[in-house]
Amino acid sequence: MTAPTTVRRGRPVFTVIAVAILVLLVGGAGGSYQGKLSEVQKNDNASYLPGSAESTRVSNESAEFIKVPTIPGFVLFDKTEPLTDADKTTILDAQKAISAVDGVDTDGIAAPTYSSDGRTASLFVPLVAETDDGTPIQGDALAETENAVIAAAQQTAGDTITVLPAGPGGLLVAFIDAFSGLDGALLGAALLVVILILLVVYRSPVLWFFPIISAVLALGVSSLIIYFLAKADLLTLTGQSQGILSVLVLGAGTDYALLLISRYREELHNYENRFDAMITAWKESAPAIFASAATVIIGLLCLSFSELNSNKSLGPVAAIGIGCTLLVMMTFLPVVLSAAGRWVFWPRKPKIDHASDLTTHGLWGRIAALIAARHRAAWIGATVVLLLCIIGVVSLDTGGLTTTQTFTNKPPAVTGQELYDSKFDPGTGAPVVMTVDAADAAGVIEAARSAPGIATKENSVCVQADFAKIAALLQSLGPAALAGQTGCAPVQLQVEPIDGRTLVNATLADPYDSPAALATVKNLRATVHDLPGDVRVGGQTATTIDVQDAAVHDNKLIIPIVLVVIFLVLAVLLRALLAPLILIVTVVLSFAAALGVSGLFFTHVFGFAGADQSFPLFAFVFLVALGIDYNIFLMTRVREETLEHGTREGVTRGLAVTGGVITSAGIVLAATFAVLGVLPLVFLAEVGFAVAFGVLLDTIVVRSILVPALSYDIGKKIWWPSALAKAAD
Structure with a gap:
């Protein structure tokens, strides 16, 4: 079918241009706020919990008794031989030097205690956790204080005594240091990976620049918004949320860009005027992109039902990122891309030959024909593969991790904690x-x-x-x-x-x-709650228990809500009930398979001690919300082709024309999430692996084989109860 030679332009086009200019200005200014996000992070367990949690109530009540709220910590002085009298004098001198560090609770510093073998000394050094007006001290300031404490101790102790941090204070700083790579290593690695993939996909030395600069602007806009919301305590930003925000914006943004640019390239074969081609491409791809973004945003906002403040705020943080990404990719990107001209596709510049119908030739045309010919064997085989992957779930341990087990490397605080546990009362x-x-x-x-x-x-x-x-x-x-x-x-x-x-x-x-300590506090709570009066049990261990219990609650509540919401969005988009139901089932099957493979790899390949209770929820939200994107991209195109060619022909044409771009998008998204492994934290490494593998599984098996083969087998009834289910093919 020959496309019209011109497209009507009106006020909406100029609105898009105006918004694109605004995005450029705001995104450019917001770039500096990405580096400031660490200033408003909260990474302590207490900030994760609601005020109703027992440990939170104890923390609030105990603050009335303790004039200077502190975070406990230790400084260890260790030698391979017993400490001499001169060494002990040096340790006392180090105590004086530490007492002079701003941010240390001087009154709380205790005299050194010595291990039974005489080789290690422990100095209790609490860090001040609040200012005089009751404002909590931010993580980066606590990290500076702890680092100053260790530096003062090392300077006094010299080279003959090893100085190590330990305790909650030292481990908190280790977490903060781990997240310090967000501004550099993580984003840099993600950008490099995406650029390399785009160079392969586009086979152009120029075109990759436009999606990348658009994603960077989206990250700038979202960082600006999130910074001020977190500073005003309207949401809680954690290091985990910030890390996920970066890769989510980059991955999802590249996905949207790939879909838009692919459709733009198609229309350039039909329109001599590149602006007309972009307007048509925008109109044709907008429903799928907007529906995809809406599904992700709504799914993420379901986290607002969470008991954990960290999960509750991850939803808005990530949703803001997706919303800003959608805004940039649908305004700034089409404006600059169409303004640049056809040369950006060099050396494969599309010509006006009305040869945009790619459904009958090429690799994906052959794949679509093969699946159509053997559709029943294809969807049964894909289902069997997914079911086999699910078996690995038995290896997945979500019982939680100790603080020292949460690092993929071994920072000094972990070494110090292990030394402390072996030498002193743990x-x-x-x-x-x-x-x-x-x-x-x-x-x-x-x-x-x-x-x-x-x-x-x-x-x-x-x-x-x-x-x-x-x-x-x-x-x-x-x-x-x-x-x-x-x-x-x-x-x-x-x-x-x-x-x-x-x-x-x-x-x-x-x-x-430790698991033993968690069990002790659970038993202690049961014991003292039966005593007369109002007894509440809190502290570091109780906080961990409350966080874990809240995570289990969130898993049971939020996962069903997300499924229902996504089903409703798909039903409205596809104007059917059976197709959305099938898509939901296939994505859930893919999620379970990803969990199974993750369990095998975590235990037998990576050697992780286990997984956090929140891991299944994080993996589910991102895999289902993002995995459904590719089915949206596929099925909206299938529906478009069905209106003209019938259902079965529409399935093969839709798969053929979207196969390349969706597979490329899946590879980009998987690669960006895999980059989370750059940070030395087990939780993010596990989420990164699970989402990356799950996206590839969904892209290659579910979207490329299972969904089209099953849709082809069912035929037009898949659109039930819409009119398409009764229309003649």
């Missing part, structure tokens, strides 16, 4: 924190001391000591004031009850983030 520094009625404190202490998993030393379960009182006593009477003091702090040095409530700490016998 539960020290991150106690269980209980808020209790003061009148019932004695009974709670007695119950806690007898609970399995609680340390057995005489000072293991005590009312919170008042460090300000202790510091004042030491200042007036000197160290002799506490000479020989063991066990809990005397009553006069404990915190004063507030509104009849007080604070009790219990030291764990195991590392605070």
